[in-house]
Amino acid sequence: MGQYWLLIVIVVAVLMISYVVIFRRRKKSDSTSLEAYIDGLRSIISGDNQTAFVKLRQAVDLDTENVDAYLKMGDLFREKGMVDKALQLHRELTLRRDLTFELSKNINKSLALDYLAAGAKDKAIELLKPMAKDNSDMRVWAEDKLLDLYITSEMWNDAEELYGSIMKRKKLKESKKMANIKIMMGRKLQSRNEFHKARLAYKDALSHDNNNPFAYIYIAESYRRENRDDDAVDYLKKLCEEVPRYAYLAFSAIEETFFELGQFGEVEDLYRTVLNNDPENVPAKIALAGILEKKGEIQEAENMLRSVLDADSSNSAAAIRLAKILAGDGRSREGLEILSDAADKIEVGYDIFKCKNCGESLKRPLPSCPKCGNLGTFI
Secondary structure (H helix, E strand, C coil): CHHHHHHHHHHHHHHHHHHHHHHHHHHHHHHHHHHHHHHHHHHHHHCCHHHHHHHHHHHHHHCCCCHHHHHHHHHHHHHCCCHHHHHHHHHHHHCCCCCCHHHHHHHHHHHHHHHHHHCCHHHHHHHHHHHCCCCCCCHHHHHHHHHHHHHHCCCHHHHHHHHHHHHHHHCCCCCHHHHHHHHHHHHHHHHCCCHHHHHHHHHHHHHHCCCCHHHHHHHHHHHHHCCCHHHHHHHHHHHHHHCHHHHHHHHHHHHHHHHHCCCCHHHHHHHHHHHHHCCCCHHHHHHHHHHHHHHCCHHHHHHHHHHHHHHCCCCHHHHHHHHHHHHHCCCHHHHHHHHHHHHHHCCCCCCCEECCCCCCEECCCCCECCCCCCECCCC
16 A cells, blocks of 8 residues: 555656646746747847848747747748748748737738739739728728729729728818829720710819819810810810919920811910919920911010020020021021030930839820829829
8 A cells, every 4th residue: 555655656746847847948948939039029120130030930949839920030031032932931820720810910911012022913902902991000001002002003993992982081172192093094984985984084183183284184185086176275275274384295285276276376375374374484485486486476486585595505495496596587507506505505305204203204294104103203
């Protein structure tokens, strides 16, 4: 009997000692894992991604339940350009059970960024859609990413719906961004010859931003495509009155339309309207000089062009037009001197517009950049 109890005491003692050893090892392991994880976070904050990756690897080797460490390792893979590894790691995390709502959100965010880095826009959109509708702190981020994707993918109806909900939440009544989205919706409709629907979109754009020149220009263009020049003239006039700075974008359309209507004499009045609203408008001065030349009012045309060159002697458009006038008046040598002076001072092309987002250069501005797809980056 005594031996029996002695055996029980020995077994219990062994179990207790084993428990204490295992507990202490586990405690030490957990402590070491946490320290490595914290060191990894510190390294990320300081910008030392190499050290961060090593520390996070140590953390997950010691504690495979540290989902956030895995998550951040995947993000580091993506930043290194190893998108496939990032996707694999983040996808595996979605299969884990008992994930908290916060961790699920962050995993989906990382996955969306992985898909974007991989060029899989459709998959990124599908992930971002529900995130842009929930009421978490991730909503604004998801909305911004999703809106950018819709815009760069030319999904204008989706962009209009999403940004409309953003405006409603923020209680915005007008928006330049919405104006540009509406304009691009109109361009898509106009490309399908749906001119009336296109004009509705353009006019809606004006309700958000009546200083956007493209809306006036495209409305006039759509009317001209339907041979409704009288209606086109109304919006060309509105362009000159409301946005004189950019009226020159439609000068060729103005002259052609008024000529076809037999109202070419009104073009001078329109250009003078532009100058009344914007006295330093150089393109309007040059265009007006051209009208005056055609009317035979050579001296006034010459004075107008000289005023432009006095302010900017490198203006090639003014120099060429003035040289032409002088040559016609028997003063070719003087005209050549003006051209030579302008040529010496020209550094870049006249009226070069650069996208504020990607730097793409265009001779004429557009509502969206053909290179990066961003809206309203030229004017």
